[in-house]
Amino acid sequence: MKLLHFDDFRLGVLAGDTVVDVTDTVSDIPHTGPHDLISGLIEHFEDYRGALESAAKGKGVPLADVRIRPPLLRPATIDCMAVNYMEDGTRSEPAPINAFHKSPSAIIGPEDTMVLPDVPATIFEGEAELAIVIGKPASNVSAADAMDYIFGYMNFIDGSARGLLPAGNTFFQMKSRDTFAPIGPYIVTADEIDDPQKLDVKLWVNGDLKQDFNTDDMAHKIPRCIEWASSIHTLLPGDILATGTNHRGLSSFQDGDVVELETEGMGRLRFNVRDDLKRTWSRDTRLEHAEKGLDGPATPQLTGKYADR
Numbered sequence: 001m002k003l004l005h006f007d008d009f010r011l012g013v014l015a016g017d018t019v020v021d022v023t024d025t026v027s028d029i030p031h032t033g034p035h036d037l038i039s040g041l042i043e044h045f046e047d048y049r050g051a052l053e054s055a056a057k058g059k060g061v062p063l064a065d066v067r068i069r070p071p072l073l074r075p076a077t078i079d080c081m082a083v084n085y086m087e088d089g090t091r092s093e094p095a096p097i098n099a100f101h102k103s104p105s106a107i108i109g110p111e112d113t114m115v116l117p118d119v120p121a122t123i124f125e126g127e128a129e130l131a132i133v134i135g136k137p138a139s140n141v142s143a144a145d146a147m148d149y150i151f152g153y154m155n156f157i158d159g160s161a162r163g164l165l166p167a168g169n170t171f172f173q174m175k176s177r178d179t180f181a182p183i184g185p186y187i188v189t190a191d192e193i194d195d196p197q198k199l200d201v202k203l204w205v206n207g208d209l210k211q212d213f214n215t216d217d218m219a220h221k222i223p224r225c226i227e228w229a230s231s232i233h234t235l236l237p238g239d240i241l242a243t244g245t246n247h248r249g250l251s252s253f254q255d256g257d258v259v260e261l262e263t264e265g266m267g268r269l270r271f272n273v274r275d276d277l278k279r280t281w282s283r284d285t286r287l288e289h290a291e292k293g294l295d296g297p298a299t300p301q302l303t304g305k306y307a308d309r
């Protein structure tokens, strides 16, 4: 099943190229708004699955006639795995397992806009990632049991403002900014994904394919990520665990860009980028930059404020 929010944050089930409004089907779940209605539904999903499947056979509205919203609005936690790919064999062993938090205020949805802040970043990038949506409270879960805690999957962008000062551990100011976590267009329940460790992930900037990798290149596999994250804090229904990216295809995000992400089976997430400072960079990916023998991991800023930082 594919769950989404649309228009005035109605809850919908995707049925072909239509969406069926199922808000009333789940209205007895205690909630104060759409943000905790979806987390309540995730927690009690098996009690509602049959009713939702029946409701989804009703008349839908064409997707083209609705505004799709983020499928999760206010998760309690967004955990993001750091440096979690083998990068096509260019790493000899997995990096030590690590993660960081993003603020829930980073979430935006399809057709929304990622806004680049007025800060002296050396480049802004958005990492294409497979995200897990947690299905039940997860604390000290073993890797052997971890897959049972997954409710579903979705597209996730890990927006990143690189090179901020002072140099060192700048995860917080690099990653947790407003609008830096586009998600959606929907959550795909886990039963629809045969092998989450074998999914193509593709990202386009203005129609140009930039990132193109498979989740089989993940360094610490999904069960280990859940085991490790849940050994640090309790994950709750509707929480997000993003599983990392292959950095080689990363490229600059710039004002006016239209970015599209498609993880196999999860639909296409399209969103916009705005930079009021109109800064520019080369369009080279990190791989192209390296192949030219140029300095640094990513291409330098060409014009605009902070270009001569």
Ligand code: MN
Residues within 6 Å of the ligand: 080, 081, 082, 083, 127, 129, 158, 244, 245
């Ligand atoms: Mn990332």
